Amino acid sequence: MEVGGWYGLHTDDPTLGHYSTTLFLNDPSTYEGGELLLQIDGQTVEVKPEAGWAVTYLTGIPHSVAPVTEGVRIVAINWIVSEFSNPATRELAGDINQAKDLVWDMTEATGDFYLDQKSPRYILCELYNKIRR
Numbered sequence: 100m101e102v103g104g105w106y107g108l109h110t111d112d113p114t115l116g117h118y119s120t121t122l123f124l125n126d127p128s129t130y131e132g133g134e135l136l137l138q139i140d141g142q143t144v145e146v147k148p149e150a151g152w153a154v155t156y157l158t159g160i161p162h163s164v165a166p167v168t169e170g171v172r173i174v175a176i177n178w179i180v181s182e183f184s185n186p187a188t189r190e191l192a193g194d195i196n197q198a199k200d201l202v203w204d205m206t207e208a209t210g211d212f213y214l215d216q217k218s219p220r221y222i223l224c225e226l227y228n229k230i231r232r
Contacts (some may be wrong), residue, residue: 100133100174105166108138111158116178117189119160121146122153123174130170136163155179157186182231192230199223 111119121135127147135146135154138161145165146154156162158178183189202220215221 100164100167100172102167102169102171104133104164104172106162106164108161108163110161111178113158116158117181117184117186118155118179119158119162120153120155120177120179121174122176123148123150125171125173126150130167130172132165132168133172134165136165138162188230192227195223195227195230199227 127149133147137144137146137154137156148154164172181189183192199220202223
């Protein structure tokens with residue numbers, strides 16, 4: 100994006116994916132402006148990290164890019180499709196996976212690796228698999 104380039108407030112097309120990622124490719128000191136502006140909970144979050152850093156956000160989050168006033172802003176943008184199309188299901192699956200890992204850490208510490216249908220880890224694994232189906 101060269102001097103004068105900008106993007107107005109928008110959300111990315113939902114057919115692109117569930118998450119949007121902007122990877123910043125050049126040093127922020129080589130250009131003025133060009134900040135990624137995310138609208139989160141009624142606040143504007145300004146993003147202009149070092150080269151090589153990326154920010155990932157829900158595709159439905161309104162965002163814009165401030166005008167570039169000097170230099171050239173170079174970024175790569177991509178979209179990620181989650182296995183779970185529903186945001187609430189994605190969050191639930193992540194919570195179940197985290198609980199499953201915590202239970203595994205506890206059984207590993209005690210040396211109890213036996214899994215039966217009544218063990219918490221087995222139940223959590225099956226619950227996660229049911230959500231995936």
